[in-house]
Amino acid sequence: MKCNAETIGLMHKYLDGDITTEEEQQLKYHLEDCEACQEHFRELKRTLTLIQSAERFEAPANFTANVMKNLPTEKKQVKYLRWFKMHPMLTAAAVFFILMFTGVFFTWEQDNQLVVSKQENLIIEGDTVIVPEGEVVEGDLLVKNGNLIINGTVDGNVTLVNGKLIDDDPLDNRGLMASVGEINGEFESVDQTFDWILYKLKGFAKKVFSFE
Amino acid sequence: MEQIIREKIILVKKGDQSAYEDLVSFYQNKIYQHCYRMLGNAHEAEDIAQEAFIRAYVNIHSFDEKRKFSSWLYRIATNLSIDRLRKRKPDYFLDAEVKGTDGLDMYSQLQSEGASLVEEVENNELQRYIHTKISELPPKYRSIIILRYLEEFSLKEISEILDIPIGTVKTRIHRGREALRKRLRHV
Numbered sequence: 001m002k003c004n005a006e007t008i009g010l011m012h013k014y015l016d017g018d019i020t021t022e023e024e025q026q027l028k029y030h031l032e033d034c035e036a037c038q039e040h041f042r043e044l045k046r047t048l049t050l051i052q053s054a055e056r057f058e059a060p061a062n063f064t065a066n067v068m069k070n071l072p073t074e075k076k077q078v079k080y081l082r083w084f085k086m087h088p089m090l091t092a093a094a095v096f097f098i099l100m101f102t103g104v105f106f107t108w109e110q111d112n113q114l115v116v117s118k119q120e121n122l123i124i125e126g127d128t129v130i131v132p133e134g135e136v137v138e139g140d141l142l143v144k145n146g147n148l149i150i151n152g153t154v155d156g157n158v159t160l161v162n163g164k165l166i167d168d169d170p171l172d173n174r175g176l177m178a179s180v181g182e183i184n185g186e187f188e189s190v191d192q193t194f195d196w197i198l199y200k201l202k203g204f205a206k207k208v209f210s211f212e
Numbered sequence: 213m214e215q216i217i218r219e220k221i222i223l224v225k226k227g228d229q230s231a232y233e234d235l236v237s238f239y240q241n242k243i244y245q246h247c248y249r250m251l252g253n254a255h256e257a258e259d260i261a262q263e264a265f266i267r268a269y270v271n272i273h274s275f276d277e278k279r280k281f282s283s284w285l286y287r288i289a290t291n292l293s294i295d296r297l298r299k300r301k302p303d304y305f306l307d308a309e310v311k312g313t314d315g316l317d318m319y320s321q322l323q324s325e326g327a328s329l330v331e332e333v334e335n336n337e338l339q340r341y342i343h344t345k346i347s348e349l350p351p352k353y354r355s356i357i358i359l360r361y362l363e364e365f366s367l368k369e370i371s372e373i374l375d376i377p378i379g380t381v382k383t384r385i386h387r388g389r390e391a392l393r394k395r396l397r398h399v
Contacts, residue, residue, distance in 0.1 A: 012386040016367060040393075047393045051361045054346055055339040059244035060258060064237040067265045071229060082228060 007037045011044060104200050115144035121152075128166070131181060140185070150181030157185035161196065165189065217281050224272050232272075236265050239282065242363065243289050249358045250293035252347040260296055264289040279372075286363070287373045290355050297351050338399070345395045353388035360385055 010027040013019040019027070031038050084091045114127050119137050123130040127146040131137055135152035144161040165187075190199050217238070223231035243264055248257035267288050268275075275284055346357060359365045359373060367385070371378040 008390075009386075012382075012389065015389065016382060016385070018382075043393045043397050044389060047389060047396050048361060050342055050396050050399060051346065051357065051392065053339055053342060054249075054362060055336060055343040057241075057245045057248040057254075057257070059240040059261065060254075063240045063244060063258065063262070064233060067236050067240075067262050068229065068233050070262065070266055071232070071269055082230065 004037065004040070007031075007034070008040065011037075011041050015044065015048070101197075104197050114146040115142070116146070117142040127163075150183065153182040153184065155184050158183050158187045159199075160187075160189040161199070162190070214280075218277055221272065221275065221277055221281060224269070232269055235281070239285055240265075242282070243285055246286060246289055246358060246363065247293055249343065249346060249362065250290065250351070250355060251296060256296060260292045261289060264292050267292070280369070283365070283369055283373050286359065286365075287375070290359075290374060294351050294355070341399070342396065345392060348395070349388060349391055353384050353391060356381060356384045357388040357392065 007027065007030050010019065010023055010030075013023065014027060031041060114124070114129075116122060116124065116129050117140065119139060119141065121132065121135045121137060123132055124146075129143050129146055129148050131141075131148075131150045131152040131154060133151040137152065137154045138156065140156040141148075141154050141158045142161070143159070143163055145163060147163045147166050148158070148160055149166045150158075188199075190196050217235065220231045220235050224235065240261070244257055244261040247261040247264070248254065251257050251260060264285065268285055275281070346354060349357060355374065356370060359370045360367070365373065367378055367381050371381045374381070
């Protein structure tokens with residue numbers, strides 16, 4: 001039986017890949033002579049083959065879902081970040097519009113004071129801007145948050161924001177109005193917030209696409 | 213593959229749960245199977261495998277990305293399984309109500325298991341017999357035999373997973389092999 005304990009040790013070394021060439025020779029010689037050890041070695045090797053054919057098991061179908069359900073909740077921040085990463089175009093568009101609209105509304109909220117483009121020979125009375133009779137205003141005229149009376153001539157475009165074009169003489173009929181004041185350009189009146197935004201956008205688009 | 217796993221782990225560390233979902237679905241069968249072999253029944257296997265994945269997620273920050281994630285998972289799963297085996301009450305009666313089921317006891321479990329067994333007995337009889345024989349080994353030999361011959365880890369990896377010296381791994385694997393040889397020699 002002494003041969004067994006020693007040889008079996010060598011067999012296990014062999015199975016673990018730890019055996020030296022010298023020991024392997026020793027094992028080989030012994031196995032040639034000893035039938036009991038031969039049988040033992042055969043059984044060991046066979047056992048390992050058998051172990052590997054043990055029944056296999058697969059996780060239940062809903063396993064992953066169950067694990068995920070039981071995890072502590074993740075940080076909200078990461079959830080948003082992931083969404084942004086998955087939709088880069090939407091994110092870019094959203095950021096663009098947010099910046100743009102806040103910008104526009106901001107200026108809208110701030111601009112409650114009367115603003116008139118810098119031109120000489122304009123008369124300002126309270127919140128009313130008057131182009132006096134017989135005068136010619138050169139260049140584009142912009143009036144914000146005020147009314148405009150044109151008795152003279154404007155040599156350019158007129159933009160009126162949040163205000164009204166007033167006919168100076170209420171008794172005059174409409175046909176006469178044009179003859180009282182004259183605009184040698186486009187007339188544009190912007191009254192509503194929405195129109196104001198459009199106006200801004202138009203200006204923005206013009207700036208973007210002009211190559212001047 | 214290792215690289216993909218590593219990237220997923222970095223995402224998980226940043227708090228991204230969906231990256232963890234990928235890891236779970238990738239390793240679920242391995243870990244579940246390991247638990248099943250350690251514990252010997254589907255119900256506890258699912259319970260412990262799930263717990264292992266949750267523990268891994270909660271402690272992901274203590275995981276070193278340079279090491280193998282699978283080894284780490286196996287370590288958690290093995291430790292939890294051995295804990296469960298230790299806590300297992302000796303009075304594991306057949307008529308005890310199975311946790312998480314409504315009024316089901318072990319008799320009905322046996323019945324349903326028996327039904328599926330009849331269908332596949334031809335092919336699976338031997339495989340199941342071997343599984344049973346492995347399950348009958350003492351846990352310290354069982355875990356090593358499973359890791360070595362069914363999950364195919366190296367002796368060095370096993371020593372890392374179980375946090376025991378490589379010499380001890382060898383001694384136990386020798387004894388495990390001898391024990392199984394005695395049990396399977398007549399097959």
